[in-house]
Amino acid sequence: MAYLDNLTVFVRVVELGNLSAAGRDLRVSPAVASNRIKELEKHLGVRLFNRTTRQLMPTEQGTVFYDGAKRVLDAIAEAEAAVSALSGQPRGTIRVTAPLGFGRRFIASGIPEFRDRYPQIEVRLRLSDHNVDIMKEGIDVAFRLGLLEDSSLRMRGIMECERVLVASPKYLEARGEPTEPQQLIDDGHDCLMLRFPGMREHFWTLATPSGPHKYEVHGPFDSDDGDVLTGWALSDRGIINKPRFEIEPFIRDRRLKVILPESPPTPVQLAAVYPHKKLQDPKVRLLLDFMAERCQRLIRDILAGK
Numbered sequence: 001m002a003y004l005d006n007l008t009v010f011v012r013v014v015e016l017g018n019l020s021a022a023g024r025d026l027r028v029s030p031a032v033a034s035n036r037i038k039e040l041e042k043h044l045g046v047r048l049f050n051r052t053t054r055q056l057m058p059t060e061q062g063t064v065f066y067d068g069a070k071r072v073l074d075a076i077a078e079a080e081a082a083v084s085a086l087s088g089q090p091r092g093t094i095r096v097t098a099p100l101g102f103g104r105r106f107i108a109s110g111i112p113e114f115r116d117r118y119p120q121i122e123v124r125l126r127l128s129d130h131n132v133d134i135m136k137e138g139i140d141v142a143f144r145l146g147l148l149e150d151s152s153l154r155m156r157g158i159m160e161c162e163r164v165l166v167a168s169p170k171y172l173e174a175r176g177e178p179t180e181p182q183q184l185i186d187d188g189h190d191c192l193m194l195r196f197p198g199m200r201e202h203f204w205t206l207a208t209p210s211g212p213h214k215y216e217v218h219g220p221f222d223s224d225d226g227d228v229l230t231g232w233a234l235s236d237r238g239i240i241n242k243p244r245f246e247i248e249p250f251i252r253d254r255r256l257k258v259i260l261p262e263s264p265p266t267p268v269q270l271a272a273v274y275p276h277k278k279l280q281d282p283k284v285r286l287l288l289d290f291m292a293e294r295c296q297r298l299i300r301d302i303l304a305g306k
Helices: 002-016 019-026 030-044 060-087 100-117 169-175 226-234 244-252 276-280 282-303
Strands: 049-051 056-058 092-098 121-127 141-145 153-161 163-167 204-206 213-215 240-243 257-259 268-275
Touching: 002 019, 002 030, 002 056, 002 060, 019 030, 056 060, 092 100, 092 282, 100 121, 100 141, 100 226, 100 282, 121 282, 141 282, 153 282, 163 244, 169 257, 226 240, 226 244, 240 244, 244 282, 268 282
Parallel strands: 092 121, 092 141
Antiparallel strands: 049 056, 141 268, 153 268, 163 240, 163 257, 204 213
């Protein structure tokens, strides 16, 4: 098993670029991760990495060895999944990611119950509003609110979610309530955007009589955390574009008001995405089934005011 542990550390160091990140991911110290790489290099008689001050880059030998090591670990994972399916006792670790706010309320809160049902499955959750690179980060399942762009991944749709534009009554009283989408731009409204480095969407797509139309809206500040945007809107700082279920309680208690109801944003798809091979893994199927049913139930309850 020591050699397999060494391979596992090596693969994660290549994928994450440094020992500390790989150690955190595998729950071992940087010193242990470093020793495993040294043992592997001693066994192979080659240097696997070129070391810089910030990251480790695989040597030519390291790149070649990575491809083979990854295939070995994938084959072992598939074999273990097959045995787990036959035994009826799913076990192992699932790496999951989800958007920050949604992940806290719907995914993280359900993991203890999932663990109670399947005590031999460990779940490692990473929450981020950035689109995590599933293949690079070794993610088994990613819950997303948006469109699937990577054709190398599979998608399981969970539900289509209505989106709305909302602002606080105080903001609308001070700035005026737009009655048509173009006023968002012409009247200089403060539109609060979810943005992060590399994000391509700097516009809102709204329904119009002639079909969906993209509006290049602007605002005084933006954030990479959707809950921060909600907080700013509640503090009378501008207009936000959010899935309705995320802000329905604030709409119901009149702290936020829906604007442009005849020109809503395009709906967003709540989905789980995963590498093709992962659907063969029983523990991944169990998590998908559990979370899909839970999210559907909780969102419908929220929208129904329960």
